[in-house]
Amino acid sequence: MGNPFSPICQNHYFVPTLIFILCFRLSPSASATDTISSNQTLSGDQTLLSSGENFVLGYFRPGNSSYYYIGIWYQQISSKTIVWVANRDNPVVDKNATRLRILDGNLVLTNDSKSPAWSTNLTGSSGEVVAVLGDDGNLIIKSGSNSSSAEAPLWQSFDYPAHTWLPGAKLGINKRTNKTTLLTSWKNSDDPAVGLFSLQLQPSSEYFIFWNMSDDYWTSGTWDNQSKIFSLVPEMRLNYIYDFSYVDNENESYFTYSVYKSANTVSRFVMDLSGQIKQLSWLPTQQWNLFWSQPRQQCEVYRLCGPYGVCSESTDNFCSCLHGFSIASPNDWNLSDWSAGCARKTGLNCGVNATTNKDKDRFFPMSSVKLPDSQQSKSVGSSSECENYCSSNCSCTGYTFQDGSCLTWGGDLFNLWQLSTSDQSGKNFYLRLAASDVPNPSSKPNVAAIVGGSVAGVIALVGIALLGLWAWKRRSTRTKTVEGTLIAFAYRDVQAATKNFSEKLGGGGFGSVFKGTLPDSSEIAVKKLESISQGEKQFRTEVSTIGMIQHVNLVRLRGFCSEGDKKLLVYDYMPNGSLNAHLFNGKDSNILDWKTRYQIALGTARGLTYLHEKCRDCIIHCDIKPENILLDAEFVPKVADFGLAKLMGREFSRVLTTMRGTRGYLAPEWISGVAITAKADVYSYGMMLFEIVSGRRNSEPDGDSKIKFFPTWAASKLVEGGDLLDLLDPSLGSEADLDELSKICRVACWCIQDEEVHRPTMGQVVQILEGVLEVNMPPIPRALQLYADNQEQIVFFTESSSSQSSQTRSNNSASTVASKNQNAVSQNSAPSQE
Incomplete structure (x- = not known):
């Protein structure tokens, strides 16, 4: 235990006995071991290591909680991360008066009243036992007389996980006891008690996520042992960190996983309190990186926002209350536990309670929503009949009319999802509210009111026009502050131009974008930045630098606004929107022909080349995807958001790892935590090329409703010499230049090579697409898990006239070949088109 008369205690030798005892009790924590035996206890700040x-292993107190728990956490990680909790449903108040000890063959936690708060509940154990904390995070109880590692433990924490699945642990079904090992979420960030969401293995060898142990809302699909993936989790094809395996025998069925030694990372798998399962790895940048999560969208989680809550992917907190409702439990809401939902501000009046027409309940319209669950259907002739039907039924809380059917809902409303206005699947929904919570319809004015109002209106309009002219001139003068080539806008001017940010074009991890019109009638797109903390001077300096970057394939930054925490960027408006709207959501009139797609691929490459190679400092975009490629009136591509990585600074990596819908474009080095280069953009560009060819997301189902990871299929077709037209967007009807199609598929495969040195630069991509350089057959990236025998091929291109175009190079000469080809490019490059 150490010497109680250490120097710090000797200084208080003659002080009261209480201080002497304090000095004596502090010493055990300094010499923690990994074992608790029958004559030892764990209390206060003492730990096992x-x-x-x-x-x-030790006592911890989560967040702002006043309770203590016995838990296990990582020693080498700066952010205290709990992976297991013993007494999650029975916390203790005083850790100093609590004891964790071996008692009657069990590991038992007794509280300050010496009553058991938690126990391993072993029966029939005899003899001496010890508790040992393993280096894999597994706490085991084993016989103290026989410490053989081959002997099965009497009890282990791996069989009783909380919310975290660690490498080496089993998650499955014990067929002998019919017991299922499952993960369950915390209740909220301050309470590790059993939450609403759980992950369980089914006998069909697929996982389900359940809400409240009853309703399932996500499945992994069945396990493919050959491909080592679940059928509905195609992202696993890109996995190079985790090795999953499935065991099924007469005694048990389970999955387990390990981390490849080459990955050199700490990993954990979590049933998060958000209702999503998440695989995370610890980065050298001292933060957890999200590798993947399911369901992909937060709003797919069942009953996430509780009764009368509405979910939106475009807001940071996801959940909000419907109009006329308020948060039912603000404390839980602030801890990201939205399950209590919302309560009505005003009670309904129905039947005998509505004495007059003005007291009757009314319906509040909502647009672009995914309808709630559990509707009933009735055939009616019109929307007004549907409204009357719902109004006459006091239990009806909302309705919608579509395709001749009146859909109504009774009782609490769950799973309302606010979609974007561009989402064609959104419906109109009418919510029943008390009359006082719905704006009154305007009453009919009398003649005198009309005449008087007209006169007053004319006078007011003249006054407003004069005042507006004066204000416009004043604002115009104020807005003409020019920094370099940019306009420094006043916030109120941008607010007026966007009609108070009323027309939203889209949004992402950096903020939302709104359409606006300047006084000279030119249209603009305004991005409201979020999660940015730079000071005024620094922000202006960096924006001015970005504003000087001009290229035909980059979106032009016209100006900015920086007033306190209000940070806005003003761009040219692109009338044809983003590339993703034409590839994935386009109607017949919006389908891009092959020639346009090829020019978009080439133009995008030119824009990235300018950022990487032609600017004073190399600018890495960090988020290349179809959503960030905008199209002008002539469908000329413009790379957007190219300066945001610079503006966000140190905050950017955090924003990127939590951004939704972009992980499919991230290069492997992002996930492993090493410093990225411009080759990370090359990887993302390659992934996007596949989507330009196919006209669908890389991991979307194919026409036969079978999940297929498109890059894997494309690489297979390419190497096997199959018909590349099979890869083409069906809407194009095989109308494509076969040479261009082959070239673009080869470039895409080179761009997504696992190692940076094997990927081309964007300048080389431009010259390949322009026909200056030929591109050789690429090897299949390891991440695609196909054709490992082709790994020695690493030459992405040769000179058009070179006799080496079909040759390959060995893996150990990668750097030399890359260097030679760099020289070849510089000697044979086409005239600059930048």
């Missing part, structure tokens, strides 16, 4: 110092 695994032999390799990977994990710690």
Whole structure:
């Protein structure tokens, strides 16, 4: 235990006995071991430390909670991350008066009244036992007389996980006991008690996520043992960190996973309180990186926002209350537990309660929503009949009319999802509210009111026009502050131009974008930045630098606004929107022909080349995807958001790892945590090329409703010499230049090579697409898990006239070949088209 008469205690040798005892009790924590035996206890700040110092077991208090729990967390990670909790449903108040000890063959936690708060509940155990914390994070109970590692433990925490699945642990079904090992979420960020969401393995070898142990809302699909993926989780094809395996025998069925040694990372799998399962890895940048999550969208989680809550992917908190409702439990809401939902501000009046027409309940319209669950259907002739039908039924809380059917809902409303206005699947919904919570319809004015109002209106309009002219001139003068080539806008001017940010064009991890019109009638797109903390001077300096970057394939930054925490960027408006709207959501009139697609691929490459190679400092975009490629009136591509990585600074990596819908474009080095280069953009560009060819997301179902990861299929077709027209967007009807199609598929495969050195630069991509350089047959990236025998091929291109165009190089000469080809490009490049 150490010397109680250490120097710090000797200084208080003659002080009261209480201080002497305090000094004596502090020493045990300084010499933590990995074992609790029958004559030892764990209390206060004492801990167990695994032999390799990977994990710690001790008392912890989550967030702002006043309660303590016994848990296990990582020792070497700066952010205290709990992976297991013993007494999650029975916390203790005083950790100093609580004891964790071996008692009657069990590991038992007793509270300050010496009553058991938690126990391993072993029966029939005899003899001496010890509790040992393993270096894998597994707490085991084993016989103290026989410490053989081959002997099965009497009990282990891996069989009783909380919300975290660690490498090496089993998650499955014990067929002998019919017991299922499952993960369950925390209740909220301050309470590790069993939450609403759980992950369980089914006998069909697929996982389900359940809400409240009853309703399932996500499945992994069945396991493909050959491909080592679940059928509905195609992202696993890009996995190079985790090795999953499935075991099914007469005694048990389970999955387990390990981390490849080459990945050199700490990993955990979590049933998050958000209702999503998440695989995370610890980065050298001292933060957890989200590798993947399911369901892909937060709003797909069942009953996430509780009764009368509405979910939106475009807001940071996801959940909000419907009009006429308020948060039912603000404390839980602030801890990201929205399950209590919302309550009505005003009670309904129905039947005998409505004495007059003005007291009757009314319906509040909502547009672009995914309808709630559990509707009933009735055939009616019109929307007004549907409204009358719902109004006459006091239990009806909302309705919608579509295709001749009146859909109504009774009782609490769950799973309302506010969609974007561009989402064609959104419906109109009418919510029943008290009359006082719905704006009154305007009453009919009398003649005197009309005449008087007209006169007053004319006078008011003249006054407003004069005042507006004066204000416009004043604002115009104020807005003409020019920094370099940019206009420094006043916030109120941008607010007026966008009609108070009323027309939203889209949004993402950096903020939302709104359409506006300047006084000279030119249209603009305004991005409201979020999660940015730079000071005024720094922001202006960096924006001015970005504003000087001009290229035909980059969106032009016209100006900015920086007033306190209000940070806005003003761009030219692109009338044809973003590339993704034409590839994935386009109607017949919006389908891009092959020639246009090829020019978009080439123009985008030119824009990125300018950022990487022609600017004073190399600018790495960090988020290349179809949503960030905008199209002008002539469908000329413009790379957007190219300066945001610079503006966000250190905050950017956090924003990127939590951004939704972009992980399919991230290069492997993002996930492994190493410093990125411009080759990260090359990888993302390659992934986007596949989508330009196919006209669908890389991991969307194919026409036969079978999940297929498109890059894998394309690479297979390419190497096997199959018909590349099979890869083409069906809407094009095989109308494509076969040479261009082959060229673009080869470039895409080169761009997504696992190693940076094997990928071309964007300048080389431009010259390949322009026909200056030929491109050789690429090897299949390891991440695609196909054709490992082709791994030695690493030459992405040769000179058009070179006799080496079909040759390959060995893997150990990669750097030399890349260097030679760089020289070849510089000697044979076409005239600059930048």
